[in-house]
Amino acid sequence: MSEERTVVAMVGNPVSGKGRGAVTYERVLDLMIEAGERHGFDVIDLTGSSFDDSLRRTREESDRYGHLVVAGGDGMISLGANAVGCSGKPLGIVAIGSGNDFARGLGLPVNRIETAVEGIVGAIVRGSHIDVDMGRVTSLPGGDGEPIDRFYGGMLNCGLDASINDRANHSHLPGGSLRYFAAVLVEVTRLKRYGYHIKATLVDGSVEEYDLLTPMITVANSRHAGGGLEISPYSRFDDGLLDLVWIDHMPNPIEIADAISKGYNGRLLASHVFGWKRVRDVEITRADEGAEPPVLMSDGEYVGSVPVRVEAQRRALRVLVPPAVAAEHRADDGSRTLAALERDHRDPVTGVFI
Numbered sequence: 001m002s003e004e005r006t007v008v009a010m011v012g013n014p015v016s017g018k019g020r021g022a023v024t025y026e027r028v029l030d031l032m033i034e035a036g037e038r039h040g041f042d043v044i045d046l047t048g049s050s051f052d053d054s055l056r057r058t059r060e061e062s063d064r065y066g067h068l069v070v071a072g073g074d075g076m077i078s079l080g081a082n083a084v085g086c087s088g089k090p091l092g093i094v095a096i097g098s099g100n101d102f103a104r105g106l107g108l109p110v111n112r113i114e115t116a117v118e119g120i121v122g123a124i125v126r127g128s129h130i131d132v133d134m135g136r137v138t139s140l141p142g143g144d145g146e147p148i149d150r151f152y153g154g155m156l157n158c159g160l161d162a163s164i165n166d167r168a169n170h171s172h173l174p175g176g177s178l179r180y181f182a183a184v185l186v187e188v189t190r191l192k193r194y195g196y197h198i199k200a201t202l203v204d205g206s207v208e209e210y211d212l213l214t215p216m217i218t219v220a221n222s223r224h225a226g227g228g229l230e231i232s233p234y235s236r237f238d239d240g241l242l243d244l245v246w247i248d249h250m251p252n253p254i255e256i257a258d259a260i261s262k263g264y265n266g267r268l269l270a271s272h273v274f275g276w277k278r279v280r281d282v283e284i285t286r287a288d289e290g291a292e293p294p295v296l297m298s299d300g301e302y303v304g305s306v307p308v309r310v311e312a313q314r315r316a317l318r319v320l321v322p323p324a325v326a327a328e329h330r331a332d333d334g335s336r337t338l339a340a341l342e343r344d345h346r347d348p349v350t351g352v353f354i
């Protein structure tokens with residue numbers, strides 16, 4: 001009786017990494033096909049003509065493959081999460097985009113094709129993976145756009161952070177970090193207080209409900225945004241929780257400079273400009289006061305508008321990682337995060353400064 005061969009589906013993105021994606025993806029495919037010949041697995045290419053077309057193909061043809069490998073930036077994490085999230089099928093990540101924040105947070109190689117492919121192939125052969133949380137965004141009644149039901153790996157950006165992301169996506173500057181940094185500088189000069197109504201379930205199950213007038217609110221699953229800026233330094237991949245990070249009050253120029261410098265040193269939330277709270281889920285709707293919130297973005301992709309519910313999906317995305325990376329994640333018992341909270345004088349449950 002012959003055993004069924006493993007099939008690995010691949011999806012690339014020709015426009016990722018400012019257009020380098022088309023060339024680099026050819027290289028990734030060649031390396032995967034060569035590895036398949038050596039290790040006895042088949043490779044199929046499901047890249048479509050757009051994000052939606054690639055997502056449709058990975059979903060419609062899911063019976064054909066047991067592993068999915070995406071190559072590109074954080075947008076491709078969004079694709080992978082929505083293609084194989086909650087299915088138990090492992091996702092391999094070749095991070096060759098501009099920001100690559102999700103891969104960076106996981107400790108996977110960034111812009112190193114050979115190393116990334118080697119790690120994925122080793123993980124397929126040895127069955128090495130980790131299960132990480134995702135966020136799930138769904139629309140609530142009362143919105144007027146298309147219904148939303150979407151997973152994300154990194155962050156749901158709901159205010160200034162979404163405008164920064166949008167501006168960085170349309171920038172002609174080279175390099176993800178530079179584009180993001182330039183977008184931050186422009187957008188912080190145009191701060192508006194958007195009006196949100198928040199209903200959040202905290203770690204201890206208690207529910208808090210209040211209006212929030214703020215230029216920025218993010219619902220983070222992973223730590224980084226914009227090519228390395230640690231917006232949510234207390235986020236952990238497997239705690240079954242999401243982190244709400246928002247601008248608490250309109251900062252003055254000194255506070256802005258201080259927050260940016262802290263942001264690049266992993267200490268953004270030591271700044272009193274920012275509010276932080278860990279949640280199991282949160283509903284974000286429009287408050288009576290404040291400006292109309294901008295469009296929502298997750299993993300750098302357009303999602304839709306409020307009102308939405310966002311829920312943590314505990315360990316719902318299986319990611320192929322080399323055994324050393326899996327061991328590192330297993331060794332993370334949360335004590336480093338607790339130490340960071342203590343250092344920054346934050347209460348782990350309520351998020352307020354103590």
Ligand SMILES: Nc1ncnc2c1ncn2[C@@H]1O[C@H](COP(=O)(O)OP(=O)(O)OP(=O)(O)O)[C@@H](O)[C@H]1O
Nearest residue numbers: 016017049050051072073074075076097098099100
């Ligand atoms: N097959 C495709 N054809 C054209 N565009 C695509 C395709 N797949 C995805 N896209 C679009 O390409 C854009 C950029 O994707 P991606 O996030 O992978 O790269 P990046 O922006 O360089 O990296 P990062 O998000 O890490 O900064 C996304 O908005 C996505 O919707």
